[in-house]
Amino acid sequence: MYKFVHIADIHLGANREPTLEKLEIETFRKAMDKCIEERVDFILICGDLFHVGIPDLGVVKEAVAKMKEVKDKGIPIYVIYGSHDYTPTGTSIIDVLESAGIITKIAKGKVINDKLKLEFFIDPKTKAKLVGISARKIGLESKYYEILDRESLENEDGFKIFAFHSGLNEFKPAYLSQMETIPISYLPKGFDYYAGGHIHDRSENSLPGYEKVVFPGPLFTGYGRDFEQTAKGEKRGFYIVSFSDKVEKIEFVEMKPFEGIYFEYDASYKNALQVQKELKEKLSELDVKDKIVALKIKGELSGGKTSDIDFFQLKNMLIENGAIYIYLNRHGLTSKEYATVKIMGEDIATIERKLFKESISSIKVSNESLKDEKGALLALELLKTLRQEQKLNESKKDYEARMQEHGIGTLQLSEVLK
Ligand SMILES: [Mn+2]
Numbered sequence: 001m002y003k004f005v006h007i008a009d010i011h012l013g014a015n016r017e018p019t020l021e022k023l024e025i026e027t028f029r030k031a032m033d034k035c036i037e038e039r040v041d042f043i044l045i046c047g048d049l050f051h052v053g054i055p056d057l058g059v060v061k062e063a064v065a066k067m068k069e070v071k072d073k074g075i076p077i078y079v080i081y082g083s084h085d086y087t088p089t090g091t092s093i094i095d096v097l098e099s100a101g102i103i104t105k106i107a108k109g110k111v112i113n114d115k116l117k118l119e120f121f122i123d124p125k126t127k128a129k130l131v132g133i134s135a136r137k138i139g140l141e142s143k144y145y146e147i148l149d150r151e152s153l154e155n156e157d158g159f160k161i162f163a164f165h166s167g168l169n170e171f172k173p174a175y176l177s178q179m180e181t182i183p184i185s186y187l188p189k190g191f192d193y194y195a196g197g198h199i200h201d202r203s204e205n206s207l208p209g210y211e212k213v214v215f216p217g218p219l220f221t222g223y224g225r226d227f228e229q230t231a232k233g234e235k236r237g238f239y240i241v242s243f244s245d246k247v248e249k250i251e252f253v254e255m256k257p258f259e260g261i262y263f264e265y266d267a268s269y270k271n272a273l274q275v276q277k278e279l280k281e282k283l284s285e286l287d288v289k290d291k292i293v294a295l296k297i298k299g300e301l302s303g304g305k306t307s308d309i310d311f312f313q314l315k316n317m318l319i320e321n322g323a324i325y326i327y328l329n330r331h332g333l334t335s336k337e338y339a340t341v342k343i344m345g346e347d348i349a350t351i352e353r354k355l356f357k358e359s360i361s362s363i364k365v366s367n368e369s370l371k372d373e374k375g376a377l378l379a380l381e382l383l384k385t386l387r388q389e390q391k392l393n394e395s396k397k398d399y400e401a402r403m404q405e406h407g408i409g410t411l412q413l414s415e416v417l418k
Contacts, residue, residue, distance in 0.1 A: 008046035012024065043076070046165055080197075129160045292323070305337070
């Protein structure tokens with residue numbers, strides 16, 4: 001019997017805060033050590049290995065050192081691109097690591113006569129046949145699925161794994177109702193295992209023709225919701241799949257990235273002073289030693305401003321009591337007296353998406369791709385591009401040129417400007 005690891009959404013480099021940065025890479029190292037210890041035959045990473053396509057070299061160095069160790073033990077690492085691994089210019093760290101022989105991309109194919117023909121990659125040791133579709137930018141991969149030649153994939157014999165980085169309509173978590181997903185019928189039928197990524201909730205699913213459709217969820221991310229869920233006790237980790245000519249066992253391996261504690265507080269019908277006092281009392285009673293504390297403060301204050309609550313002092317108190325990091329979510333906290341917040345959401349990404357969606361209808365444009373949902377997605381994509389910081393040793397001129405190039409790439413203007 002053979003074993004492979006299915007892991008996704010690792011998001012290395014998502015955290016810039018030193019404590020979290022350290023925990024993030026440590027969790028990755030532990031996961032890789034577990035793969036070595038379990039003597040798995042190969043590792044399959046279903047997208048979002050890094051948080052951005054061109055990550056900070058510090059995190060690349062740490063990750064490469066560990067992956068090299070895994071590879072030197074005879075365990076190959078196979079990957080597909082995730083939505084975060086994508087860069088507008090086309091070359092991402094994933095491509096660099098493939099050139100260096102650290103990882104192997106398994107999503108390879110060609111468009112022949114308007115049909116996307118995928119090539120199976122055969123793992124030399126186990127003869128498992130892997131094939132997949134990478135994510136590109138938001139939603140764009142659905143175009144690939146529309147023209148995918150499923151028949152030739154379905155007709156192939158042997159032990160087959162399909163890797164993908166997309167949400168599926170049939171298994172969409174409620175909180176992602178706005179996310180663009182694809183119908184499961186886009187995937188070829190009858191594979192032995194469907195290795196998913198992109199959805200940050202763990203799930204094992206099955207439908208006729210599609211047995212064993214699995215999402216491992218994230219290992220450790222910088223997203224607020226993920227932090228809250230982990231602090232609440234949601235298990236993080238990856239799958240070890242044992243197989244012969246079919247899947248024999250699917251086992252979830254927990255990697256506890258940190259000890260967490262979740263605290264939720266409703267400030268409704270209280271004024272800022274009362275809230276401050278009550279929070280101080282309640283928070284001082286928590287056992288926070290060596291834990292990450294996820295605080296969710298919500299509700300509408302009956303008096304005072306939200307800024308009257310001294311969160312800095314509260315955070316400091318928790319740190320003094322031994323907490324290693326405080327994640328504070330007060331996006332849902334408003335004030336009756338100063339009701340200025342119109343857009344609400346769980347985290348920054350949701351707020352941005354809602355803001356763009358709501359604002360786009362008031363803007364007059366003639367170009368179809370700038371309108372409605374499409375326009376909002378493009379705006380989000382552009383924001384993501386423009387958020388990149390100037391790199392150390394990068395001159396202002398080079399930075400400007402890089403941003404311009406990425407901007408043009410994102411807006412797909414290169415053809416127009418040629
Ligand atoms: Mn992800």
